[in-house]
Each structure stands twice: as C-alpha cells, then as structure tokens.
Amino acid sequence: MQYEIRALRGAEGLVTLSLEAPDETTALEQARAQGLAVLSARPRRALPRFASPFAPRFPLLLFSQELVALLSAGLSLPEVVETLAEKEARPEFRRVFGALRRSLYEGRSFSQALEDFPQTFPSLYVATVRAAERTGDVAEALGRYIAYHERLDAVRRKVVSASVYPLVLLGVGGLVVLFLLGYVVPRFAGVYAEVGRDLPVLSRLLIEWGQLINANGGTLALLALAAGAAATLGFGHIKRLAGRLAQRVPALGERLRVYHLARFYRTLGMLLRGGTPLVTALGMVVGLMPAALRPQLAAATQRIREGSSTSAAMDAAGLVTPVALRLLRVGERSGEMAEMMDRIAVFHDEELARWIDLVMKLFEPLLMAAIGMVIGVIVVLMYLPIFELAGSLQ
Numbered sequence: 001m002q003y004e005i006r007a008l009r010g011a012e013g014l015v016t017l018s019l020e021a022p023d024e025t026t027a028l029e030q031a032r033a034q035g036l037a038v039l040s041a042r043p044r045r046a047l048p049r050f051a052s053p054f055a056p057r058f059p060l061l062l063f064s065q066e067l068v069a070l071l072s073a074g075l076s077l078p079e080v081v082e083t084l085a086e087k088e089a090r091p092e093f094r095r096v097f098g099a100l101r102r103s104l105y106e107g108r109s110f111s112q113a114l115e116d117f118p119q120t121f122p123s124l125y126v127a128t129v130r131a132a133e134r135t136g137d138v139a140e141a142l143g144r145y146i147a148y149h150e151r152l153d154a155v156r157r158k159v160v161s162a163s164v165y166p167l168v169l170l171g172v173g174g175l176v177v178l179f180l181l182g183y184v185v186p187r188f189a190g191v192y193a194e195v196g197r198d199l200p201v202l203s204r205l206l207i208e209w210g211q212l213i214n215a216n217g218g219t220l221a222l223l224a225l226a227a228g229a230a231a232t233l234g235f236g237h238i239k240r241l242a243g244r245l246a247q248r249v250p251a252l253g254e255r256l257r258v259y260h261l262a263r264f265y266r267t268l269g270m271l272l273r274g275g276t277p278l279v280t281a282l283g284m285v286v287g288l289m290p291a292a293l294r295p296q297l298a299a300a301t302q303r304i305r306e307g308s309s310t311s312a313a314m315d316a317a318g319l320v321t322p323v324a325l326r327l328l329r330v331g332e333r334s335g336e337m338a339e340m341m342d343r344i345a346v347f348h349d350e351e352l353a354r355w356i357d358l359v360m361k362l363f364e365p366l367l368m369a370a371i372g373m374v375i376g377v378i379v380v381l382m383y384l385p386i387f388e389l390a391g392s393l394q
Helices: 023-031 060-072 077-089 091-105 110-115 123-135 138-195 201-217 215-235 233-245 250-273 280-286 291-307 308-319 322-334 337-393
Strands: 002-009 013-020 037-043
Touching: 013 023, 013 110, 013 250, 023 037, 023 280, 060 077, 060 138, 091 110, 110 123, 123 138, 123 201, 123 250, 123 280, 138 201, 138 250, 201 215, 201 337, 215 337, 233 250, 250 280, 250 291, 280 291, 291 308, 308 322, 322 337
Parallel strands: none
Antiparallel strands: 002 013, 002 037
C-alpha cells in the first residue's frame, strides 16, 4: 500500500513523499530511517486497479547508464535531463523528463525531483542519489546502482532460463493430452459404439471424459481464456501467494530464504558503500524483504540501535547463514562491512545457481517421464478394447 508521508528534513524543511509499505508502522519506520521527522502518515486512497502487464515500464537501468555517461562527459544535471528528454519519443516518459527538468531549474535537488515519481523511481534509487549528493559523486553512485541492478538481473535471468524448458514441456504435453481427449478419444468412442461390446471400466471412463471435453470445447476454451486473463491481471497477487506456498516446502523454502538474504546483503552493501549509515540502510531495505522476514529484520535493527554488533544482531534474528556470519565477523574486524556483504551475496548467488542447475537436471527427465506416462496411459486405454476383441477372436 502507498502511504503519503509529510515530514521535516533538516534544512529542506517540509517535504512530502510516498512510500510503499504493508502497514502504517512500517511506513513510519522507513521514513524515520531516512532521517525524517514525521508529521503525518496516511494511506493513499485510490480505486483498486490492475497494472497492465503490457504497459511500458520506465527504462530505469538505461536511464541510469545514459545519465552516468553524460555526467562523465561534463554535462550538468539539468543539461543531461534536457538531453534525455529531447531524444525520448514516448510521451509518457517525456512528461517524466519534463517534470524532472522543471524541478531542477527551480532549484530543487535531483533526489527531491525523483521523489515526485515514486512509481518510476524506487525509494532505494532515490536514497542512493540523495546520499551521493552530499559527497558530489552522483555518477559514481549511479554506477554502483547499475552494477547492483545488473547482478540482480543476472540471478533473475538464471531462474527464468531454467524455468523456460519445463514450462514449454508442460504446455506442449498439456496440448497433446487435450488433443487426445477432445478429438481422438471421441472418434474411438464412435467405433466402439458400432461394435456394441462392453468396454473395460477405465476405458469407459476415459471415453466419457473425452466426450465431455468434445461436447463442451467452446465453453472450456472461454473458461481457459478468462482464467488466463485473470491470472495476467492479478499476476502480482498470484506471485505473492505462490511465494508464500513455496516457503512452506522445506527444501524450496530454505532456498528462497537464502535468495532473499543474498538480495538483502547486496542492497545493504551498496548503501553502505554510498555512505548511508547502517541503521538508516536497514530501514530502507525493509520493503525488499518478504513479510515473513520483516519482524526478524526489525528485531535485528533494534539490537544494533542498542549497541549490539551487526553479526550478533543478525545471528540472533536468524538473518544469517554460517558463511554469512563468518564474513560479517571478518568485516567487523577489518572495517570492510560493505565488501563483506557483497561477498556474502556473491557466495549465495553462486550457491543458488548450482542448486538450480542440479534441480533442473533432475526435474526435466522426471517431467518428461511423467508426461510420457500420461500420454501412454491414454493411448493404452484407447486401444485396450481392441486388444480384448482381438484376443476373443483368436
């Protein structure tokens, strides 16, 4: 849910921003973690709407890369935004660039201008820019964000590429089964009706299912299209529900936990490299954690506020693996916490990649065998009466 926060921020005075949070308490914690003195927080009242999966998304990574390139070439921020606006062809994105340019010419900071578009620029991106504005190295900070985003995308691409073949296999296998049940089986039913012999129970059940699908093919197709459209529109809700169900599966739930922890430490490391204080950074990454891990993160943050070391607080809250705990302790001794957090993320990303490869090597043959067995059973049940007829003739 989106919350509108009115607060005071140092010399800037009164500011208004939007934060994505599951409840008001979490929204207040995120705002205070950014150094704001909160005056009020209220949920944004809006009619429920579904985001179209075909709506164009703002190319944040490309925007950042072009921004870094033009800043490194010596252009000022207003000139960079004006240049990007001139080359942009899509009107919805031109409006964003136009608003950013006006804000900069009015004397507002770049981070303040970005805050006006919470749906386009996530809070983590805005916080990265704000931290860089204090030191004047916006291009370097955006370079770190680009590297961070690319590493996250590499993990997502690994998961997606591993899922493509099984999904295609399931789709093709399902279409073959529907073709057999909806077209082939009813044709065999007509042949057996002319023969007038009693059919085996399983063959009779298969034929009844085939006749049902054949007689109601149009209705079933419409239902399938409606279900597909509903799943597309409600993809976010389905994704969250699937995530909660997957977390209850012991082996899969643990791997999902490691994935979230790797993303958590990578984000935390990037913020620390940009000069964000640890407690503030912990408040900013709350939205990246699944709901099941947010109470643990809140407990760890409170322990750190009370003076506990990072490794001890994370260990007590259950937000570490054995490797992560050792690396955090090394980072505390050496003072290189950001680097150690990056190493934690890299180690667990590689571990997840190996696990995904192993699971796919085992799952794909099993899936092919299962689909082959289903198709084989259908074919055998279709021909079983013919075999019995041939046996009786002999």
